[in-house]
Amino acid sequence: xxxxxxxxxERVTRRAGADGxxxxxxxxxxxxxxxxxxxxxxSLEVRRREVVSLIGPNGAGKxxxxxxxxxxxRPDAGTVRxxxxxxxxxxxxxxxxxxxxxxxxxxxxxxxxxxxxADAAATLDEVGMAAVIDRQLSALSGGxxxxxxxxxALLRDPDLLVxxxxxxxxxxxxxxxxxxxxxxxxxxxxxxxxxxxxxxxxVLGATDRVVCLNGHVCCAGEPETVxxxxxxxxLFGPHAAAAFAVYTHEHDHSHDLPVALSPVVPAAPESGTAxxxxx
Amino acid sequence: xxDDFFARAxxxxxxxxxxxxxxxxxxxxxxxxxxxxxxxHSALLGVVLGxxxxxEPNAGIIIMCIALALLLHLLQQQxxxxxxxxxxxxAHGALALGLVGISFLEGVRVDLMSYLFGxxxxxxxxxxxxxxxxxGAVLVATALIWRPLLATTVHEELxxxxxxxxxxxxxxxxxxxxxxxxxAMKIIGLILIVxxxxxxxATARRLARSPxxxxxxxxxxGAAAVAGGLHAxxxxxxxxxxxxxxxxxxxxxxxxxxxxxxxxxxxxxxDSARAEP
Numbered sequence: 001x002x003x004x005x006x007x008x009x010e011r012v013t014r015r016a017g018a019d020g021x022x023x024x025x026x027x028x029x030x031x032x033x034x035x036x037x038x039x040x041x042x043s044l045e046v047r048r049r050e051v052v053s054l055i056g057p058n059g060a061g062k063x064x065x066x067x068x069x070x071x072x073x074r075p076d077a078g079t080v081r082x083x084x085x086x087x088x089x090x091x092x093x094x095x096x097x098x099x100x101x102x103x104x105x106x107x108x109x110x111x112x113x114x115x116x117x118a119d120a121a122a123t124l125d126e127v128g129m130a131a132v133i134d135r136q137l138s139a140l141s142g143g144x145x146x147x148x149x150x151x152x153a154l155l156r157d158p159d160l161l162v163x164x165x166x167x168x169x170x171x172x173x174x175x176x177x178x179x180x181x182x183x184x185x186x187x188x189x190x191x192x193x194x195x196x197x198x199x200x201x202x203v204l205g206a207t208d209r210v211v212c213l214n215g216h217v218c219c220a221g222e223p224e225t226v227x228x229x230x231x232x233x234x235l236f237g238p239h240a241a242a243a244f245a246v247y248t249h250e251h252d253h254s255h256d257l258p259v260a261l262s263p264v265v266p267a268a269p270e271s272g273t274a275x276x277x278x279x
Numbered sequence: 280x281x282d283d284f285f286a287r288a289x290x291x292x293x294x295x296x297x298x299x300x301x302x303x304x305x306x307x308x309x310x311x312x313x314x315x316x317x318x319x320h321s322a323l324l325g326v327v328l329g330x331x332x333x334x335e336p337n338a339g340i341i342i343m344c345i346a347l348a349l350l351l352h353l354l355q356q357q358x359x360x361x362x363x364x365x366x367x368x369x370a371h372g373a374l375a376l377g378l379v380g381i382s383f384l385e386g387v388r389v390d391l392m393s394y395l396f397g398x399x400x401x402x403x404x405x406x407x408x409x410x411x412x413x414x415g416a417v418l419v420a421t422a423l424i425w426r427p428l429l430a431t432t433v434h435e436e437l438x439x440x441x442x443x444x445x446x447x448x449x450x451x452x453x454x455x456x457x458x459x460x461x462x463a464m465k466i467i468g469l470i471l472i473v474x475x476x477x478x479x480x481a482t483a484r485r486l487a488r489s490p491x492x493x494x495x496x497x498x499x500x501g502a503a504a505v506a507g508g509l510h511a512x513x514x515x516x517x518x519x520x521x522x523x524x525x526x527x528x529x530x531x532x533x534x535x536x537x538x539x540x541x542x543x544x545x546x547x548x549x550d551s552a553r554a555e556p
Contacts, residue, residue: 034358067436070440071439072439090436090437094434094436101308101433101490102492103490111433
């Protein structure tokens with residue numbers, strides 16, 4: 001949360017005109033696949049310098065929501081807005097590189113555009129993958145590929161970084177490094193970050209706001225608040241909630257649930273948690 | 280220089296191979312071999328169209344190939360039928376329609392064999408203009424869409440998120456395949472066109488370290504196959520298309536054998552190095 005306290009001054013120095021407006025927002029998104037409603041009026045937004053975690057069980061529509069927000073699919077209903085000239089860095093979920101192309105990691109990174117060879121090497125080093133720069137993309141393991149994809153997204157110097165299950169297939173030291181990296185990214189690059197995860201613990205480190213999705217938005221707000229929300233508890237079980245509470249705070253899962261917790265995304269001001277509202 | 284029919288065929292064939300090398304690589308990378316095949320099968324219907332409309336058969340072929348490619352492009356948006364089923368229906372449907380259509384054309388002598396398998400005797404100076412003009416256009420257009428097409432091929436979703444106009448790029452690529460197939464038809468014949476697109480690319484795959492290398496190698500290997508195949512065709516009076524494809528196949532096999540030999544030798548070196556304590 002420390003990042004949030006320090007942002008007031010920094011917000012003033014943000015790009016002119018961007019103040020207050022979300023980088024990307026989707027309102028009332030509805031997506032149906034073959035008669036099945038995957039997203040049911042989901043609203044989602046990410047602001048500059050904000051890390052938003054989208055959590056939910058398998059099949060909750062997390063990836064679909066992100067794809068709709070990025071404009072990769074057209075929702076059946078709802079509107080999507082992007083800040084003009086928004087640069088997106090996207091790390092999709094696909095686990096292994098599926099390429100028949102002979103292409104080196106170096107060249108793959110160069111394709112991100114906007115970057116020099118030195119940038120590429122430095123960024124690859126930042127994600128701990130400096131050693132693979134001359135390897136062929138098809139020769140990478142799933143975890144290596146994922147981190148190379150992250151480097152490629154960073155090289156675009158994005159306004160909005162979107163990570164779909166960033167630590168899936170990444171070993172434990174890699175996961176820790178990834179979390180530190182996500183926290184640093186916001187600080188240094190000032191971008192908004194949207195992280196998808198099936199597990200709240202995995203995204204805990206640097207998250208400002210959590211959106212819990214299961215077809216619809218179950219609950220949203222600060223991580224701590226969401227972890228005590230009945231919908232979250234029923235979705236992930238009391239065990240997950242308890243484990244989460246222990247992880248963050250001393251007091252065990254308490255039952256004084258915040259009544260005003262809004263089920264839609266921009267966290268309602270009355271819940272006292274809306275960090276992005278001041279602008 | 281191009282008075283000689285053989286020189287014309289050679290110039291045409293090599294022109295085709297150079298133009299289709301990069302395109303063939305994309306077909307291999309994007310798993311579109313059967314797409315090209317389906318487009319080629321509609322060429323005969325294009326001949327019929329050309330004759331019926333009283334326009335140049337080459338123009339008829341180009342129009343029909345582009346129409347089929349666009350139809351496939353549209354049909355692939357739906358999800359009720361798998362792509363391979365669609366390709367099968369359109370490819371064989373178009374070929375059957377072409378064969379039936381030709382039989383209706385009374386008083387017009389159509390050399391079916393030359394359309395199916397190619398004919399080096401049939402390459403006229405006018406055809407050469409079509410081939411080099413069309414081939415040049417294909418090459419230039421491929422170069423122009425190279426970056427976005429490559430990005431789309433490496434990772435379509437990523438390219439889309441990064442702002443590449445994936446739909447447009449794919450459409451242009453589809454049209455280029457149609458154009459390439461139409462101009463290659465004269466020499467290779469519609470049955471075997473796709474072989475000239477994919478075998479050189481597949482041969483180049485294990486030799487190349489970058490997409491551009493593979494594209495260049497595919498063009499050169501294709502040109503070599505055309506030269507070899509046409510010479511064989513002349514020497515032994517075999518049909519030109521199949522001869523070219525056999526030559527391409529020989530190069531592919533040679534590449535496989537060479538790679539196996541290289542790895543075996545390398546293995547032995549490693550083994551002997553290990554044996555020495």
